[in-house]
Amino acid sequence: MSETRPRILFMGTPEFAVPSLELLVEKAWPIIGVVTQPDRPKGRGQRLVASPVKEAAGRHGLAVLQPEKVRAPAFLEIFSALAPDMVVLVAFGQILPKEMIDGPPLGCVNVHPSLLPRYRGAAPMNWALIRGEEKTGITIMRMDEGVDSGDILLQEETPIEPGETYDHLHDRLAVLGAQCLLRTIEGLAAGTVRPVPQDHSLATFAPRLKKEDGLIRWEAPARAIARFVAGLSSVPGAYTHLDGKVLKVFAAEAEEATPCCEAPGTIIGPDQRGLKIAAGGGYVYLKDIQLESRKRMPVSEFLRGFRFVPGKRLGMEEGKKV
Structure with missing residues (x-):
């Protein structure tokens, strides 16, 4: 069975991408490499820390690539030599060049945590909660050169629960995204997925929050x-x-x-x-x-160790940085 399955290059960085990688490994899809962001300094000691995806790839013995820029000629040569049948992108953190988007026979597939075309951009889960949406979901799309504007391959809706926070929604959608991704890859391999163009007139945006x-x-x-x-x-x-x-x-x-x-x-x-x-x-x-x-x-x-004084006002020192 594995001989007929597409060879996948997985690209992702944060914890959100880990369930997708883990599920593909569990279901024995051939992953020829994992591309993630370089180790970054963190904390007071500025110690280099690997991304969650790099750590997950290491647990499964997968080859890891960490280019500073995927557009660099040296990495594009590696990409060409790998010749993946499909690229799977889950919260990678860099914009892909045209060569990578158009190269694989089965295209570049992206997991996006919103019901596209609503909430295109870097922070869809945050903004859905801030704006009081009652539902959100996962969209699996075929990437193009725009921002989350490619054809929809699969979409699944889920209600936003009363009192739900970003952390809880993030974890739920990470798992749902992995499940939707698996179904999409199975459909692409079988030739049963029919791409649906987005209605760009309905697009809304979710810019990154600092x-x-x-x-x-x-x-x-x-x-x-x-x-x-x-x-x-x-x-x-x-x-x-x-x-x-x-x-x-x-x-x-x-x-x-x-x-x-x-x-x-x-x-x-x-x-x-x-x-x-x-x-x-x-x-x-x-x-x-x-x-x-x-x-x-x-x-x-x-409150057991700190007494708030009634009448005092919060937010009176807005110039102080976090």
């Missing part, structure tokens, strides 16, 4: 703030300021039924739902936080 984009604006409505926290938890992270220190917020709940007359960002005090904060409309309950130089913990645990 650390500084995580600043909570307390004048926003409570529900919008809770969605914002969910969409940035824990990457790149929502935050505010308390007494000159950065206060990261990983989970929050909104209450809009009660009229709010306090200034946005005012600490009302703790109760069973969390630490109550006034918003531009309603209240936000902080449930999972991390104060600068401390561990991340539930608010209930944090």
